[in-house]
Amino acid sequence: MEYLPLFFDLKNRPVLLVGGGDVALRKARLLTRAGALIHLIAPEVCEEVKMLVEQKGGQIELGKYRKSLLQGRVLVVAATDNQSLNESISFDARSANVPVNVVDSPALCTFIFPAIVDRSPIVVGISSAGKAPVLARNLRARLETLIPQGYADLGALVGRFRQQVKQKFSTVDGRRLFWEKILSGPVAEKVFAEQQDEAEQLLRSAIEAAEDKSPMGEVYLVGAGPGDPELLTFKALRLMQQADVVLYDALVSPEVVDLCRRDADLIYVGKRRDQHTLSQEGINELLVKHAKQGKRVVRLKGGDPFIFGRGGEELQALSEQGVPFQVVPGITAASACSSYSGIPLTHRDYAQSVRFVTGQLKSRQAELDFSDLLATNETLVFYMGLHTLPDISAGLMGAGRSASTPVAIVSRGTCKDQRVLTGTLSTISDLQESAQLPAPSIIIVGEVVKLHSELTWFGEVHQEANHALEQVQQLSA
Numbered sequence: 001m002e003y004l005p006l007f008f009d010l011k012n013r014p015v016l017l018v019g020g021g022d023v024a025l026r027k028a029r030l031l032t033r034a035g036a037l038i039h040l041i042a043p044e045v046c047e048e049v050k051m052l053v054e055q056k057g058g059q060i061e062l063g064k065y066r067k068s069l070l071q072g073r074v075l076v077v078a079a080t081d082n083q084s085l086n087e088s089i090s091f092d093a094r095s096a097n098v099p100v101n102v103v104d105s106p107a108l109c110t111f112i113f114p115a116i117v118d119r120s121p122i123v124v125g126i127s128s129a130g131k132a133p134v135l136a137r138n139l140r141a142r143l144e145t146l147i148p149q150g151y152a153d154l155g156a157l158v159g160r161f162r163q164q165v166k167q168k169f170s171t172v173d174g175r176r177l178f179w180e181k182i183l184s185g186p187v188a189e190k191v192f193a194e195q196q197d198e199a200e201q202l203l204r205s206a207i208e209a210a211e212d213k214s215p216m217g218e219v220y221l222v223g224a225g226p227g228d229p230e231l232l233t234f235k236a237l238r239l240m241q242q243a244d245v246v247l248y249d250a251l252v253s254p255e256v257v258d259l260c261r262r263d264a265d266l267i268y269v270g271k272r273r274d275q276h277t278l279s280q281e282g283i284n285e286l287l288v289k290h291a292k293q294g295k296r297v298v299r300l301k302g303g304d305p306f307i308f309g310r311g312g313e314e315l316q317a318l319s320e321q322g323v324p325f326q327v328v329p330g331i332t333a334a335s336a337c338s339s340y341s342g343i344p345l346t347h348r349d350y351a352q353s354v355r356f357v358t359g360q361l362k363s364r365q366a367e368l369d370f371s372d373l374l375a376t377n378e379t380l381v382f383y384m385g386l387h388t389l390p391d392i393s394a395g396l397m398g399a400g401r402s403a404s405t406p407v408a409i410v411s412r413g414t415c416k417d418q419r420v421l422t423g424t425l426s427t428i429s430d431l432q433e434s435a436q437l438p439a440p441s442i443i444i445v446g447e448v449v450k451l452h453s454e455l456t457w458f459g460e461v462h463q464e465a466n467h468a469l470e471q472v473q474q475l476s477a
């Protein structure tokens with residue numbers, strides 16, 4: 001972030017404005033809207049700006065800028081077309097630690113004005129750090145159409161009752177949940193329909209009826225898809241935007257985590273092979289603890305929570321403790337990698353069924369029975385199998401599957417750096433030994449792998465996806 005957005009209280013505070021033309025007029029309008037007391041200095045001053053400044057309690061001084069005018073000012077704005085004058089104002093202000101803006105000269109500024117969507121008391125400021133003002137204005141135009149005028153009234157209504165609600169609820173969470181319900185319910189609807197009195201009435205009754213007890217939170221077990229953030233469902237995104245706490249895994253990409261509510265506590269509970277940060281019991285306890293504090297907890301998982309995701313175990317723990325939950329399915333790695341690598345998991349000519357198999361061989365589970373995995377018209381997808389690839393291919397061949405059976409490794413599927421390596425049961429281990437594709441990877445075994453070279457379209461699609469993602473991020477930021 002090149003500039004920190006702040007909102008400045010200028011009511012009845014002294015601001016120096018240097019310049020008396022059209023540009024100064026625009027700045028004077030903005031500053032007086034925020035209640036500033038302007039002292040304007042310029043050799044000549046246009047009539048309109050003079051009237052405005054004086055009407056709003058400010059002063060006009062005809063003359064030349066001098067450093068002593070900075071004394072006691074909280075801001076200075078230079079709106080002159082004299083470059084060397086602008087430079088000395090900027091220099092003086094910096095040495096006196098007075099925030100300074102020189103119109104159209106970002107290098108001389110210590111603060112800049114954003115494009116503004118004004119629904120006072122709700123105000124949105126948009127900045128491109130001075131790099132693309134037209135883009136910021138375009139975005140403002142879009143936001144203008146997205147944010148109903150009623151937001152101003154709604155903001156004012158909330159402001160009037162804020163204190164009363166604060167007294168009613170002893171905890172921050174209690175207040176927040178109350179307001180969230182109000183702002184997405186009938187009170188807000190009444191305000192948008194311009195029925196202010198009814199809205200106020202409803203709000204009063206809601207405050208009266210509300211109880212000050214810590215409510216039980218909820219856990220959302222959310223599948224986040226395996227990499228590309230665009231593979232999220234709308235439901236996942238909605239719940240992520242409401243979360244108070246987010247517990248996320250190593251397999252959830254940073255771009256996805258970025259889409260969670262800005263204020264949410266993000267807790268990394270990543271589990272990588274052989275390197276568990278937190279035990280499963282520890283995760284279960286965290287989920288229960290936060291939910292019991294009334295929080296909305298999103299448990300964000302790579303792929304689908306119920307496919308090799310231990311989602312079931314987490315829900316059992318919640319259910320034992322009486323914590324309510326919802327599950328949002330995600331696109332599992334097999335489906336996603338299949339699509340993004342052009343390897344359909346079933347195909348009328350090659351595969352009539354598909355099986356998802358864990359490649360974690362020497363774990364608590366019983367050894368894989370390879371003789372059960374020999375059907376040539378079935379696609380096998382191995383999860384967590386990269387490190388046991390030699391055992392998997394040897395096991396399958398040893399049990400009788402043909403050495404020429406096609407195999408693909410899809411590494412970091414759907415991510416920008418997805419890679420696909422193809423070979424056969426007899427060659428794939430050596431190929432991977434030299435290629436060293438990184439985890440996470442799935443291994444697809446079966447005739448369908450032959451279609452990979454025909455059906456690949458990954459690159460182009462991904463570019464569009466990223467563009468769309470940036471737009472979502474801008475809107476949710």
Ligand code: SAH
Pocket residue numbers: 226227251301302303304305306307308309331332333334337382383384385410411412413414415440441442
């Ligand atoms: N619940 C997840 C799977 C978790 S098990 C899902 O439904 O996808 C972890 C395994 O998933 C990894 O070892 C790897 O085999 C696979 N995996 C997860 N993300 C992947 C990705 N982006 N590309 C390839 N494989 C992936």
